[in-house]
Amino acid sequence: MTELLIILCPPRSFSSVVSTVIGQHPEMYGLPELHLFVGDTMEDVMRREARRGKPQGPPGLLRTLAQLHDGAQTAETVLEARLWLDERRHWYTKKLYDYLLQKLEASFHPKLVVEKSPITVLKPQYIERAYAFFPKAYFLHLTRHPIATRASLQEFRDRKPKPKRMNPETGLPLDYFVAWALAHKNILNFTRTLPLAQSLQIKGEDLLSEPDVYLPQIAEWLGLRTDAEAVMAMKHPEHSPYANRGPWGARGGNDGKFMRSPHLREGRVREPTLKAMLDKGELQRVLDGDCIEELFELTHQLGYQ
Amino acid sequence: MSLGVSERFEQINSEAAGQAAPSIAVFQDRLYLASVCDSSDESQSSVKILVYGADLACWVEVYQSLEFAPVNLGLLVFQAAGDLAPTLYTILSSAAGSKILRSEDGQTFRWLGEAAADPGNPPSLRQLLAVQDRLYAHSGSLIYVSDSPGSQSWQAANLPGFSDPANTSVSGLVAFNHQLYAATVNAERGFQVWKTQTTAPLPHHWQPVLVQGAYRYSLNRQIGAMAVFKQHLYVASQVPEPRKIPTLLDDTASELIRIDSDDHWQLIVGVPRFSPQGLKVPLAVLSSGFDDPQTWGFQCLKVHRGRLYAGVQKQTEFELWVTEEGELWTQVPLNRSNDGLNGRLCAAASTPLGLLLAFGQSPTTPHLEIWLGES
Numbered sequence: 001m002t003e004l005l006i007i008l009c010p011p012r013s014f015s016s017v018v019s020t021v022i023g024q025h026p027e028m029y030g031l032p033e034l035h036l037f038v039g040d041t042m043e044d045v046m047r048r049e050a051r052r053g054k055p056q057g058p059p060g061l062l063r064t065l066a067q068l069h070d071g072a073q074t075a076e077t078v079l080e081a082r083l084w085l086d087e088r089r090h091w092y093t094k095k096l097y098d099y100l101l102q103k104l105e106a107s108f109h110p111k112l113v114v115e116k117s118p119i120t121v122l123k124p125q126y127i128e129r130a131y132a133f134f135p136k137a138y139f140l141h142l143t144r145h146p147i148a149t150r151a152s153l154q155e156f157r158d159r160k161p162k163p164k165r166m167n168p169e170t171g172l173p174l175d176y177f178v179a180w181a182l183a184h185k186n187i188l189n190f191t192r193t194l195p196l197a198q199s200l201q202i203k204g205e206d207l208l209s210e211p212d213v214y215l216p217q218i219a220e221w222l223g224l225r226t227d228a229e230a231v232m233a234m235k236h237p238e239h240s241p242y243a244n245r246g247p248w249g250a251r252g253g254n255d256g257k258f259m260r261s262p263h264l265r266e267g268r269v270r271e272p273t274l275k276a277m278l279d280k281g282e283l284q285r286v287l288d289g290d291c292i293e294e295l296f297e298l299t300h301q302l303g304y305q
Numbered sequence: 306m307s308l309g310v311s312e313r314f315e316q317i318n319s320e321a322a323g324q325a326a327p328s329i330a331v332f333q334d335r336l337y338l339a340s341v342c343d344s345s346d347e348s349q350s351s352v353k354i355l356v357y358g359a360d361l362a363c364w365v366e367v368y369q370s371l372e373f374a375p376v377n378l379g380l381l382v383f384q385a386a387g388d389l390a391p392t393l394y395t396i397l398s399s400a401a402g403s404k405i406l407r408s409e410d411g412q413t414f415r416w417l418g419e420a421a422a423d424p425g426n427p428p429s430l431r432q433l434l435a436v437q438d439r440l441y442a443h444s445g446s447l448i449y450v451s452d453s454p455g456s457q458s459w460q461a462a463n464l465p466g467f468s469d470p471a472n473t474s475v476s477g478l479v480a481f482n483h484q485l486y487a488a489t490v491n492a493e494r495g496f497q498v499w500k501t502q503t504t505a506p507l508p509h510h511w512q513p514v515l516v517q518g519a520y521r522y523s524l525n526r527q528i529g530a531m532a533v534f535k536q537h538l539y540v541a542s543q544v545p546e547p548r549k550i551p552t553l554l555d556d557t558a559s560e561l562i563r564i565d566s567d568d569h570w571q572l573i574v575g576v577p578r579f580s581p582q583g584l585k586v587p588l589a590v591l592s593s594g595f596d597d598p599q600t601w602g603f604q605c606l607k608v609h610r611g612r613l614y615a616g617v618q619k620q621t622e623f624e625l626w627v628t629e630e631g632e633l634w635t636q637v638p639l640n641r642s643n644d645g646l647n648g649r650l651c652a653a654a655s656t657p658l659g660l661l662l663a664f665g666q667s668p669t670t671p672h673l674e675i676w677l678g679e680s
Contacts, residue, residue, distance in 0.1 A: 196577065196587070196592050197586060200577055200578060206579075214579055217583060220584050221584055300493050300494070300522060301523050302522065303522040305493065
């Protein structure tokens, strides 16, 4: 059975571009966001999607079904996928995942399939479910600087206003810094329990700034080809069938910005510093002293300043 | 897998051996131990130098003085210009400055005076290291050099923290491949290892060899031990002080890294990671702390009789590991009680009498606990 590489990261952490880049390796298949680890049954998944304004199901899942069943993603094939999914709401999500992997294996024979769904890291039980489903999966902990993640999340939320998550302890709106830290804590608490080399961590800034340095290492870790041709294929995420906004009825599955411009950009990805924000007094306006200390500690542990 | 290394350790401590901060040297085929003892005056510490030899079969005190507390000690056998033979030097450092003792016979000790890098601002020097015909020591984030221990003149050999303010101090110096290597403590970015040619003008020009805690960042904030073994430099990380049961933010990462003379590095014990120099996986196939995340860190690396020994402090016990070639490690059994009440390792030395380990005082042992191993 084809195994999985599961990318673990909070939302707005380069996951769309990184997952698609890795998935373009000739021996891999890259999936869009499936959102399947949030429930034990498809009924659980569909209800959660309905609460998020997508009663038809996760767009990434619909696009994947359309692609695997009909070889193309159109309004018609997506509709067929919706009907197919509706008839299987009683399925366990593990069964659906196995179904997808079997279809992929039969059609494309990948050695590994890569998947990323940032909502997986929002609750420890979601990550635990992913591990329970695929105990032999590789896990890539993908990071991004907290300031950049926060800014991206604020921009994303401003475009699609939603009620802010509340901190269960304080009852106050959860600042995105806290959400960033909670997500990475969930990931670290999980990955530290894994056997040697089943999980590795990478800074998104490093990977995207120097793909020729880090993509071969990722392939080496996964036991895949590391030759120049394989790496070159990875550097063309625009060739992925999911690197566009998708057809009507299933728009999404990846980050909107990425889908509008899915090419790998050249140049160094900037890393801001928390100290600059602290010196301006901006951190103190949104976090108390203990939170700031904890934020700095975690930021440094992940290789940021 | 066993290396077939059989090591038998016996306690040779004396109640007179002191309580803390030992330094060990081999001089004229005998073991010399400099240690600090409690005194009735809390502002002062009693400093002792003791000698142990196979002919003596016990520790004999050869020097004692009262110094301002707290005190750091360093013993070094070095032949300075003007010395007729290798001579035993002792450096005593406290907040009041540093003083140097000299002995030609291991019985009589004479003060050479106080070291001063700046008049009125004497450094508290640590770790005397002889490189060619110079002496090096460090204080805070500065490295000092002197042409003679009695010169009372130490000059700065580097810019503070190698121009990185996050390098809060130097944790160790070692000579390797005809160059001087220095490791820093950096809680923000992770430890750094720098090197320099000691023949260069002062302050020396230093080059970074390994940065960002070998890409484990602040989880590898300082080096606990360094040793040169079979033409490689081994550096081992530690957490700065004992941790309670690690929480997420207290995660420990005690790793062992090997650096070549051309600055290439390999991970020997630790967590696999991506790096600018390629994928690093532990060649010993052991995760950090020799597969124990509850490890405070490497307390010593010592080369003894053709083998490299690593002392590792766990939460409740000390472990000794050994390798013959650098990648295959086995644990050396110690017939020492591991009831969680023992003191931590504070000094180790390779001696003609065996591998010597000194542990600090504990609730069960009110003085240094000294063990001598025989293979």
